[in-house]
Amino acid sequence: MRHDRLVLTLLWREVLAGLRSMRRRDLAWIALGGGALLTYAVADIVIALRGAAAALRQAQMLWTLGLPVALLCLGGLAGSALAGLCLSRAYAPFLTALPLSSGERRRMAVVAAFVLAIPLALVVAAAVGLGCAVIAKPLAPAWGFGAAILFGIGFALAAGWRLRRDYESTNSEAAALVVETGARRPLLHAFDRSTPAWLASWAWGLPAGYVRPSWRLIGASILLGLAASLAAAASFIHASAVPAAMAALTGGLAVFMLSARFHPLGSPVLRTAPLGFARAWLRLVRLPLQLSVAFFLLPAGAAMAAEPSAWAMPLASGFWLLALNGAYAVFAAYFMTAPFVAALSFLSAIAYTSYESLEYGRTVLIGFAALVLFLWHRAQQRYRHG
Amino acid sequence: MASSSDLADILAVRGLVAGYGGRPVASGIGMTLKPGDILGLLGANGSGKSTLLKAITGQIRLEGGSVTIDGVDLAGAPERAKVGFGLAIDPPDLPAALTGRQYLQLVASIRGCVEDDWPGVDIAGRLGLRRWIERPIAEYSLGTRAKIAIAAALLGAPPLLIFDESLNGLDPLAAFEVKRIIRALALSGRHAAIISTHVVEAVPGLCTRAVLLADGRIARDWDARQLAEANRTPGAFEADVMRALEAQAAEA
Numbered sequence: 003m004r005h006d007r008l009v010l011t012l013l014w015r016e017v018l019a020g021l022r023s024m025r026r027r028d029l030a031w032i033a034l035g036g037g038a039l040l041t042y043a044v045a046d047i048v049i050a051l052r053g054a055a056a057a058l059r060q061a062q063m064l065w066t067l068g069l070p071v072a073l074l075c076l077g078g079l080a081g082s083a084l085a086g087l088c089l090s091r092a093y094a095p096f097l098t099a100l101p102l103s104s105g106e107r108r109r110m111a112v113v114a115a116f117v118l119a120i121p122l123a124l125v126v127a128a129a130v131g132l133g134c135a136v137i138a139k140p141l142a143p144a145w146g147f148g149a150a151i152l153f154g155i156g157f158a159l160a161a162g163w164r165l166r167r168d169y170e171s172t173n174s175e176a177a178a179l180v181v182e183t184g185a186r187r188p189l190l191h192a193f194d195r196s197t198p199a200w201l202a203s204w205a206w207g208l209p210a211g212y213v214r215p216s217w218r219l220i221g222a223s224i225l226l227g228l229a230a231s232l233a234a235a236a237s238f239i240h241a242s243a244v245p246a247a248m249a250a251l252t253g254g255l256a257v258f259m260l261s262a263r264f265h266p267l268g269s270p271v272l273r274t275a276p277l278g279f280a281r282a283w284l285r286l287v288r289l290p291l292q293l294s295v296a297f298f299l300l301p302a303g304a305a306m307a308a309e310p311s312a313w314a315m316p317l318a319s320g321f322w323l324l325a326l327n328g329a330y331a332v333f334a335a336y337f338m339t340a341p342f343v344a345a346l347s348f349l350s351a352i353a354y355t356s357y358e359s360l361e362y363g364r365t366v367l368i369g370f371a372a373l374v375l376f377l378w379h380r381a382q383q384r385y386r387h388g
Numbered sequence: 389m390a391s392s393s394d395l396a397d398i399l400a401v402r403g404l405v406a407g408y409g410g411r412p413v414a415s416g417i418g419m420t421l422k423p424g425d426i427l428g429l430l431g432a433n434g435s436g437k438s439t440l441l442k443a444i445t446g447q448i449r450l451e452g453g454s455v456t457i458d459g460v461d462l463a464g465a466p467e468r469a470k471v472g473f474g475l476a477i478d479p480p481d482l483p484a485a486l487t488g489r490q491y492l493q494l495v496a497s498i499r500g501c502v503e504d505d506w507p508g509v510d511i512a513g514r515l516g517l518r519r520w521i522e523r524p525i526a527e528y529s530l531g532t533r534a535k536i537a538i539a540a541a542l543l544g545a546p547p548l549l550i551f552d553e554s555l556n557g558l559d560p561l562a563a564f565e566v567k568r569i570i571r572a573l574a575l576s577g578r579h580a581a582i583i584s585t586h587v588v589e590a591v592p593g594l595c596t597r598a599v600l601l602a603d604g605r606i607a608r609d610w611d612a613r614q615l616a617e618a619n620r621t622p623g624a625f626e627a628d629v630m631r632a633l634e635a636q637a638a639e640a
Contacts, residue, residue, distance in 0.1 A: 022409060024409055025409055025410050026410070195497075196497075197498060198497050198498045199493045199497040200483075200490040200491075200493060200494050201494065203485060203486060203490070204483040204485055204486055204494070206485075207485045208485055209485050209526070210486065210487045210522075210523075211486070211487075211490060269483070270447060270477050270478070270481050271481065271482070271483060271494070271495070272498075273447055274446060274473075274475045274477070275498045276467045276468070276470040276498060276499065277498050278467050386449075386466060387446075387448060387449035388442070388449065
């Protein structure tokens, strides 16, 4: 089929255009700085793996359950993200005039998604195979090959599920935003009126400010509510503040990460208006932060009630929640049109900082803070100058 | 075009150089606009019109030169400078989820005015926006999106009005109304406007000045007298612009 590689061609052109639009100085910084950081990280991981080689070789749960589940999840996430990307290009508005049926468009997306999966699977195979070789695990190449297969299964299941859905009818701008505006006021009327008005509705893509119930929204609410209730119950049963305080922190952060959206920062509507970056950013942070704090209060209150003498723990959780929410908001403002990438980068940075802080202590946090400040500066520069 | 700036200038551009990824697209641009001026910005595709307007509205970094809007330097105090202009946003860049009214409320809240604070006229009524204003912008046609963008640009009566091919998608009646409104605002002596357009024949009747951009530079300019003369002979201005474009193409 002569159109099969069209999505791949489009994506390749986008990458080239993105590279061409960057300054050579910035490209050099990314290549040299990123390369140096990656080399350091690989060397550090190799040293850590060698240090823990004996324990890792004997960890049966890791090899029989942990690693396979992690690889399946990784494949699933990658498959879902890449399938979404390829579908969005296959159904791009500028292609609507071409004589391509919905089936042909979906096939183009399938071809592109699975071609892109090949190098990813090779990277996974190489990483796991080399990791096994470093810790002297027998049959390291076989483990690498198996890892690629598990990753591929996760990828195929997630991508296949996403590619089967009718993209055209559910994702066109008009279909997604059509709403019956009646006499009733939008749900966010009272919460989204401060300057700039309706910014949260815009950021969340709520048609005319109305919240429409969806399975995703209901599922997330049930899951978060259940987690908060279980953690609170655990705290009361054991008379310990720890479970509820931890649930308050992680759940509050999850609520913030799921609800924070910053794409309006890239729009000329805000960038050409007499509105500074910090003010626009703070306004976009406000409602997700309110949601996050609202979630935090229930388990944090349970933690206080379960162990009143440990009042400092939920309080500290609250401060950490504010700090982490603020840091994520900076990541999300930097990756303003890609919240998934923002979340992945933020969680990777947190994980790496935690890991390094085991070795070098809390001074590593200064490095994390420097990264956050750098991203803030770059996001601000982009808001001001494109 | 460049002239010494004073406080009466609504827009003063000096030695402007702007582009993308370090490559200049517009360079050596100088111009001033005084109250009452309506500047027609002409040029072939890729001549640098949109880049110039992006630089003037602070969307891209100036590689050189300066932009002063209503006496405020854009680089030095971007937020204060942006109070001085209203830009009709490109239709695809409008917040599609919001209704027309919500979009006007958003812009009005930033500008510190109410959602119908237009300079002397009811823009929504004049442009036939009333029956669409409670619907999400996603449902609007290209022309209706252009109308809401123009209505938002005029909110708070900023001194400088900027329209980047915004008039192209309008129906004849709306285009006629917008031109009447722009003329009336310019005649009030409190506003100036820049209209980037490919509708060359509309320029002599609407604008008091015009410039032709070619390869990112000002290739030709017309003052009010020249435009008035051109307007007396049907097709004269269009022929003049075509000659200039052909001459530029031959040089290239």
